[in-house]
Amino acid sequence: MELNYPRRARRRRPLRQSGLSLVELLIAMGLLSFIAIGIVPMLMSSLASNNRGWESTQAANFAKSYLDPVLQFSYEAGSLKVPTGSTELLDTWSYSAGQLAVMGDADERWHPGTPIDQGQLTWARNTRVRYLQTGDLPNWPGGTASQVPLDGGVDVSDVSYKEIQVQLTTVRQGGMLGAGQRVTFQVFKSF
Numbered sequence: 001m002e003l004n005y006p007r008r009a010r011r012r013r014p015l016r017q018s019g020l021s022l023v024e025l026l027i028a029m030g031l032l033s034f035i036a037i038g039i040v041p042m043l044m045s046s047l048a049s050n051n052r053g054w055e056s057t058q059a060a061n062f063a064k065s066y067l068d069p070v071l072q073f074s075y076e077a078g079s080l081k082v083p084t085g086s087t088e089l090l091d092t093w094s095y096s097a098g099q100l101a102v103m104g105d106a107d108e109r110w111h112p113g114t115p116i117d118q119g120q121l122t123w124a125r126n127t128r129v130r131y132l133q134t135g136d137l138p139n140w141p142g143g144t145a146s147q148v149p150l151d152g153g154v155d156v157s158d159v160s161y162k163e164i165q166v167q168l169t170t171v172r173q174g175g176m177l178g179a180g181q182r183v184t185f186q187v188f189k190s191f
Contacts, residue, residue: 052181059168059183062095062123066166067187075191080129080162082152088130089152094171095123126167132188134160162189 020028073080082089098107098119107119114121130149150159164187170180 055170055181056183059123059170059181060185062125062168063166063183063185066125066127067164067185070164071187071189075162075189076156080164080189082129082131082149084151084153086152087149088128091127091129093125093127094118094121095125096120097122121171124169124171126169128163128165128167130163130165131159132161132163133158156191159191161191163187164189 070080079091080089092114093110093112094114095110096107096115096118098105098109105119110125111118114124131152131154132149149163165184166186167182167184169182172180
């Protein structure tokens, strides 16, 4: 005869729960949101600042690549000659990035005026040339700040300096990274 002893029922230990409860999850999300609210504006400010710096560098490079050869021209060069009957020469050019999908395409360059068929325009360059006399230069010893330009038909011997002002403007409108900027470079070429 077999004796059957009742087995003692073992008490089961509760299993440890793994994972997060809903409350813990909500607290963690709240903390991350609070931290992100502080970090995102700093990141956006950093991106905007980097973009402005990049544009300033690009503007300086464009101005230098334009002004270096211009300053080597003779004083009476046609591209720097103020027309008779006018006190200034104005010249407008636009830089086209060409087709954005094509690197180094033929339209990626400066074009006279504001062409509409040369791809995406990214920069505008306005150049102003004026004839000045020594007394018209600001902050010149004995000079006045009037800067009254001379007529283009004046005898070249009456001209002391040519003022060449190059203004570069990004055509980018406002957006997440801010509006485009305008940078002006001004040089004086002596006679």
